[in-house]
Structure formats: structure tokens, C-alpha cells
Amino acid sequence: MEATGLDADELFRAEIRGWLEQNLTGRFAALRGRGGSGREHEDFEARLEWNRHMAAAGWTCVAWPKEHGGRGLSISQQVIFHEEYARADAPARVNHLGEELLGPTLIAHGTPEQQARFLPRIVAVEELWCQGYSEPGAGSDLAAVSTKAALQDGQWVINGQKVWTSLAQHADWCFVIARTTPGSSRHQGLSYLLVPMDQPGVEVRPILQLTATSEFNEVFFDDARTDAELVVGAEGGGFAVAMATLGFERGVSTLAQQIAFRSELDAVIAAAHRTGAIDDPLLRDRLVEAHMDLEVIRQHALRHLGGEQGHAASVTKLLWSQWHRSLGELAMAVSGPQGLLTAGEPYLLDDLQTLFLFSRADTIYGGSDEIQRNVIAERILGLPREARP
Template structure:
């Protein structure tokens, strides 16, 4: 199938299905808006599955469509262009599933991939900890084998959508006395059990898509270790590598949508008459084009076993661009942005501002990202 025909198929399917009960999901559920219509967005995942839109990159042997990269990108772009809602199944489909396909056992693949592919089982990520900051290797959550199962003790934090998930993958320290990257194990853990408590982290906006997850002797099957015990760091890094996959272009398209919201408000309230505002909007567009070209470069070199510089700069580049867009959104709103508003245009730009403030902190702060660029891309000494 050529790309033009495929794009028409995606756009037509979205027009036909993102309607009726799902119409309210249009452009909802993205970053900063994850609490929007949670049950309906889960139903939407099953709707996507029925159309064959989950697992586009997976091998056919694992229930996927094994589409070439060009068509994967086309899907993500058309999905966002049509107003497709934020994906509740994103972590399972684009992070865990490729990791299981690459490093999981056949039994793990048979057990977990069908639920993800069908849009029925949802996953969250158990990496960050209260005392670890941006240093993932400073994990203190412990795990050990006991009576044929793995037990887990500790805490994870900033766990997105844990309260909407059935499973969590957890990086925990299995070798007593180990430090840093050594002695870590990657576990697949069911959330509905004694020994796990999920506490929402309420934000100033009133929303609570983040959670603290406490493990007090929680357990999981012996067969729920991905890789070998003690090999967790390698598995965790492989998973993070999949984070920079084709869905990054979907993120770019969402940014285009947000920039258009800024332009629409600027035209509507007269802020676009200010030449400084017009220049800042033009700069934002230029920056977004740069992000797109870098993402395309990054994806074209995805088969390389060695991370290329364009991959290493990606998070630093988009997070700073997005934070600047949030500030531009508030400046365009002017005094109207200072108060909580029921006006949808104002509310959405306020969400961009508030959520984008965290972009340069989560998933590795700016300082950590610059260290990574210096050490891995420029080979500078530590």
C-alpha cells in the first residue's frame, strides 16, 4: 500500500469512528489532560484494536502489522490531525511490548502481548523513586525470591496512570549491597493485590494523573522477570530506547495542534498585531520544523546499535521548545490567563503552560540531558 492511500484509510477510519460517544474525546487526554474521560478512552483503545491500529510496528508473528516506518509515521500524523485522544495504552503498546518482543520469553510474549494488542490491559512504569532524582541507577526498591515468587518492598513515584492500570513494570534491586547499575531486576507486577497501595499526587490544577505506588511485600510470579535477575539495567535501557520510536512524530503533530491554538487565540484577541508576538510565533514554528527534521533523522538511524547524536539531543530539544511555547501561550492570553476559566480556548492554553513547566524536569532534567550529550555524544570526560 502506498502512503497516500494509507493516509486516506486512516483519516477515513478516524472520521467514521471518532464520532458518537467518542466525539467528546477529540484532542483530549494529552499531556496535562490525562484525567479526561478515562473510562471512555479505555473503550477507545478497544475501538482502535478492532480497526487493527494497535501494534502497527510489531512483527506479524506477535499479532502486529509489521508496517514500514513511513506508514507508522503516517498513522501517527493522521491520528493527531483527526483529533485522536491521548493514548491510555501508550506505555504498554510502545514501551513494554517492543521490550518483550526483543527480550521477553515466548511464555511472556504469549501471556502479555494479546491483552495489550486488544486494548484490554493497561500498564504503567515503575522507575522513578523519591530519593533518586534523575539518577535511575540510585534505585532502592528491593526485590527477592521467596517460596517460588518474587517479593517487592519500596516505593515508586510520579507513576502516570497507575490508578487506571492493571500492571506495572518495576525496576528493583535484587542483589543486597549492590550499587548503581549492578544488581537490578526488571519485574512485571500485577497491581490488584495486597501489598500494593496507590496514592494520587494532587496537583495545583486539581488533577492527579500521577501517583505514588507503595510496595509492602507485594509479589509476582517467578516467570515475570524480563531478562535474567540482575540484568535489569540492560532491559530498562532497551525499553527507554523504544520511547524514541515512531510515536515521536505523533508528539510533533500534537505540538502543531497546540501552536495552532496559540495562533487562533492571538488572532482572536488582537495579540497577533504585536510584531514581537508575531516574531515569537514564527520562531516557535521554525523550532518545531527543526524538531521534526531531527526526529526524522533519528528514526531513520533507529537500526543503529549505537545511539546517534540526534537521538541524544531529542529530549532536551523538545522539552525546552515546549516550555517556551507554554510561556508564549500565557503571554498571548494576557490577563485572561491569570484566572481559572471555563472558556475552552483559555483552559487548553493554560494546560499547555502548566504541564510544559515540568517537561525539562521529568524523564531526566535539563542538567542530566546535557551531561548525557557531553559524555555520550561529544566524548567529554565526566
């Protein structure tokens, strides 16, 4: 008799837990805990090999429909997968942007030809992706994009600059929002283009961060080209597709992020015991509050699982970004004066210092807190629009 419901979920949990236990061994054992926010530089090539090992065993793109190479997991099983992956302390995956963002976008909005061209290579981790949204003058305000693209001889010719482009230095392709209708403004006239990175018209410049690493990059397009058919959705209708991508970004995988947050909170609590900060009643109260707030964030996320997240995703982003930034501040509070000193020369940071410095960006990237509050106010609560120039 085929298992159903809770029985099927528990069987699945045992399956993924067992596979991780059996495979995070040997040459992959040293990858436990590697990667993650502020540490994407760690063992990148080895983590790429691990991702391809997962692909060979059918453990990539597990939420995708089976006809597109996924496992077609239920929402509960997707949650279980991400929970068990995080609890196994498995390394951060290098294919997140392709698997969790672009792939679901192509499944929902791409042509059959685009799906056939790109989805199998994402499943196999043969091509890596980056996201070309933010610009120097259009960070969280995506409608202010000024990068332009024009059709010439069957190709889009792209000119402009993107910034804060995560892992562009490793990417084979970039999904780019560009203005394709001359004279258009705001949400109108934008298109969602798929652009190869390995070409003369694309230059990637790493951005040195406070953590002394360079996950983020500037990307310059100088007559870069891509084929005319590599526009996702309608020409000029790219804003809606871009919003769909952001909705997928804030889906089930955010639960794994919260489990990772729990591990960071545990590390902060351990540091508080080690330094004696746990005896300070004010700091102890802050630690208890952090624990309770994280559970609230988890319950909120569980209420809004499945498909494109819509405007409720702005609430989720606002909650976790503020919580994580506060956790970084709490990490320094429990570290005491020692937290002001590097762990080694020339600029070696410990995990709590990296947490503090990188979490300063949480309320900015992926849509700043100010933008999220506007979305919540105007599109969820129905309040008057903010005055715009």
C-alpha cells in the same frame, strides 16, 4: 499488481484516514481532542472503549511484527499512522505505556512465555500498564534506585516506593526496576520485573498537580509479589533493559506528539490574534521562532527513526521539552492579564493555562534536562564524566 513504495504509503494513508473518518462518529465523536498531557482524566472510560474499538479493527500495536499481533508497518507507514491519528484530533490513547514501551521491550528482550502471556492482552487493550522507574531519591538517575526485591518461595518479594507513576490508578500491571542483588550499587544488580497492581502489597496515592488533576501517583510496594519468571532479561541486568524501554519511548510516536504540538501552537497564534498580541513585534517574532524550531525538532526526529533510539534520543528529549515549556510561557504572554484568571469556579482552567502549567514538568519527567545534557556530553561527545560522590 501489489502497490510498493510511495504508492503503498499513500494507499495506507487513505486507509487509516478513511477509517478514522468513519469511526470517530456517533458515540465516539465527542472524544475528539480529549485526553493528552495534563488532561488524562478526560473521559477515561470512554477513551478505553475507543481503544478497544481500535483493537477490534486491528489498529493497535501497528508497529509490532505480525507474529506478535501487530501490522508490521514500515517506518514510513508508522509515521503516517501517527500523523493521521493526530490530524484527525482523535483522543489520546490510554494504552501508550503497554503499546509503545513495554510491548516492544518484551518483543526485543522477553521470553517466549512472557510474550505469549502479555502481548495479546496489550494488543486487545485488556490489560493496562504503568512504569515503575522514578523514586523520591532516584528521579532521572535510574542507577540510584533503592526499591528492593528478593526471591522467596518462587516469587519476587518487592519493597520500596516509586513516584511520578503515570496512570497507576488505572493500571493492571507495572514494569518495575528493583535492586535484586544485595550490596550492589549504581547500574549493577538491578532487575526489570513485571508486577501485578491488584494485590494487597501495592498502594497507589494520587499526586495533586498544578492543573488540579492527578495523572501522576506515588506507588508503595510493601511485600508485593510477582512470579519468579516475570523478570525481563537477565537477573541483575535490568538497567540495559530499562534503557531499551526509554529508547522505544522516544521513537516514531514522538512525531504524533509534535503534530499535537503544532495544534497547540496554532491555538496560541489564534489567541494572539484574539487578544491583539499579534501586533506586538516581539511576540510576533517569538511565534515565528516557535514555528521554525518545531520544524527543526521534526526533522531531527525523522533522522533517528526505527528501533531503540540510543543516546541520540536524549537530544530529541532535550529539544522538545524546552520547546514545549517555552510554548507554555508564550501562551501566557499572548493571553495577557486574562491568563491570570481561572475560566470558572472553583479552579477551571482553559486549554492555554493547562498547557502552561503542565509544560513546567516537561523538562523534568522522562529524564531531566540536566541528565540529558550529561548523556549527550559523556556518551555522544566523549567529554569527561561529571564528578560523582
